Amino acid sequence: VANEPSEGTPSRRPAEPVEDKELVLAELVSRVLDRGVVVAGDLTISVAGIDLIYLGLSLRLAASQTLLPRAHERGELPPLPNLSDDRPGDR
């Protein structure tokens, strides 16, 4: 899905490096998980309050983003996003 230009790849950079595609994929997945209408009271996207999908993507993101290679080495993993986002009833 993410390889189609109309669905997520950067539209103005024909030769994006791989890590940029991963960043865009992370942007997309985080949107599908963290945004959108919440109608149901319970969402099956996390285990024990930890969103596993986003955690995995965040780690990949940190690993692929060569700007800050040492942050991950030092164990400073990116914090989890605030999935609740102050919206009631989304957990």
Place this chain on the structure above:
Amino acid sequence: VNGVYLYCITPPGYGPGPDLAGFGPEPISGKPSIGLLLWVERLQACPDPSVEATLRHHAVVTNAWRSAPACLPVRFGQWFRDEAALEDRVEARRPELEAALRRVSEASEHSLRVLDPAEGQEETAEVPTPQPASGRRYLESVQHRVRRYEAREHKARALAEQVETHLKGVIRDQRVAPLPLGQGLVSLAHLVGKDHEEEYARRIDDFQNRHAELRFIRGGPWPPYSFAP
């Protein structure tokens, strides 16, 4: 199968095609709900979360967003034990959903992640902080970190304001999400009318050219996830 999985909401009259695949063998259908059409699939249980499942959900939402004049994406993982439970929840939020659907009509979401290479160099050159020798030192180091965090967030929000000003008249709305260290400076979401997409791209290029010290990664167009209530 009594369970129902909800993908998105569109105006009536723009239901899914017969071949649209979802998570299971049942076809995705359009369930009318007084002025709204709910794109649903009958599923025994909610799909397990994974990146693949997330993208499958997104594919159905994208289909709706492309075929209908307005589409309100629903977050992954919203499953109901039966249709009555779904109807109850939609009914409770109907005015809000109808207003949001009007707001995202004929519009797309574009993402803009801003990276600051200077921030990466600073971080790489940083000397590891020694273990604090006293309580006072410890509190000072905490204060230093808090101030640094606040300065970073201030920078992200100031940049977002600049972007919003630069895009005035082109975007309908902007969402701002400052990012944790290591993921970039800020992630922006823009709601762009389909008739403004070329101008949007031009202005982003222009902004990028004026800020060569930063790196911009664009995504989209997508269904307007960030602008759903």
